[in-house]
Amino acid sequence: MNTTIYYFTGTGNSLSVTRKISEKLGDTEIVSIVSQMKTDGIISAPSGRVGIVCPVYDSGIPVMVRDFLHHLKIGDGSYVFGVVTLGGTGGSALKMMNTALLTMNTHGLDAGFIIKMPGNFPPVSSPPPAEKITSILSSAETEITRITEIIRECKKQKIGVYPVSSLIQAVLYSGFAKGVHGADEKFSVSDTCTSCGTCVSVCPTENILLKDGKPVYLHRCELCCACLNFCPVQAIDLEMLRGTKGRGRYHHPQVTVGDMKKQKGCT
Numbered sequence: 001m002n003t004t005i006y007y008f009t010g011t012g013n014s015l016s017v018t019r020k021i022s023e024k025l026g027d028t029e030i031v032s033i034v035s036q037m038k039t040d041g042i043i044s045a046p047s048g049r050v051g052i053v054c055p056v057y058d059s060g061i062p063v064m065v066r067d068f069l070h071h072l073k074i075g076d077g078s079y080v081f082g083v084v085t086l087g088g089t090g091g092s093a094l095k096m097m098n099t100a101l102l103t104m105n106t107h108g109l110d111a112g113f114i115i116k117m118p119g120n121f122p123p124v125s126s127p128p129p130a131e132k133i134t135s136i137l138s139s140a141e142t143e144i145t146r147i148t149e150i151i152r153e154c155k156k157q158k159i160g161v162y163p164v165s166s167l168i169q170a171v172l173y174s175g176f177a178k179g180v181h182g183a184d185e186k187f188s189v190s191d192t193c194t195s196c197g198t199c200v201s202v203c204p205t206e207n208i209l210l211k212d213g214k215p216v217y218l219h220r221c222e223l224c225c226a227c228l229n230f231c232p233v234q235a236i237d238l239e240m241l242r243g244t245k246g247r248g249r250y251h252h253p254q255v256t257v258g259d260m261k262k263q264k265g266c267t
């Protein structure tokens with residue numbers, strides 16, 4: 001049976017998980033959700049296994065992923081699985097994924113999985129130290145092997161109940177979703193910026209232009225923090241919550257700027 005996996009990533013964790021599931025399953029097409037958002041109207045998934053892989057934002061799913069799922073039509077005989085990557089707590093994001101799928105489809109997720117990865121949102125917590133990152137990624141690999149066997153056999157797996165995450169989602173998510181596109185007003189750029197354009201390259205939503213050599217934000221942000229985390233000289237800060245000055249940055253060690261460009265269909 002062939003498989004199609006739709007993914008969204010800000011700092012590579014979800015892309016890395018997508019690639020690993022794909023390598024282990026074989027016969028899998030990887031499709032970026034960003035590339036699908038260029039078309040309006042219904043998006044029809046090929047039949048077979050269909051996967052959705054994305055990060056957790058405020059115990060929910062990225063707004064772009066939610067919008068995509070509102071347009072995704074999946075054949076009735078397909079097996080549908082969801083995977084969310086997160087840095088801490090957020091299992092109820094799977095429930096949101098399921099609800100969004102039900103907009104266009106009579107059945108939602110057959111199985112849902114959570115993969116713990118290094119956190120990428122320094123305003124809440126600094127990224128873990130290098131040795132901890134290695135150990136988190138190694139545990140993730142084991143978990144990916146386990147869940148891939150469930151997916152291979154098209155087994156059903158109920159989405160769990162996550163009271164803390166549900167509470168966070170209920171309190172935070174609607175405000176997050178309403179304000180996210182304009183949240184880029186809280187990014188600032190220091191004089192250490194070298195005008196290299198990495199932020200422009202990695203931004204999944206084409207939300208950044210260089211003006212007089214400095215990044216300017218266009219208010220279609222997903223708050224994925226790719227610009228912040230990939231900047232090679234840490235010239236970008238986010239003045240939100242605890243701020244990011246003096247805090248570390250993180251992106252997945254095997255995901256490059258080129259991979260982030262490919263997410264937008266650029267080579």
Ligand SMILES: Cc1cc2nc3c(=O)[nH]c(=O)nc-3n(C[C@H](O)[C@H](O)[C@H](O)COP(=O)(O)O)c2cc1C
Binds near residue numbers: 012059060089
């Ligand atoms: C705006 C934002 C909100 C986040 N909210 C949560 C959260 O509610 N719970 C959590 O465990 N991790 C949260 N994270 C961390 C990411 O979900 C996690 O690091 C994820 O693996 C990043 O995936 P990516 O590299 O594919 O973008 C958040 C990250 C961002 C940027």
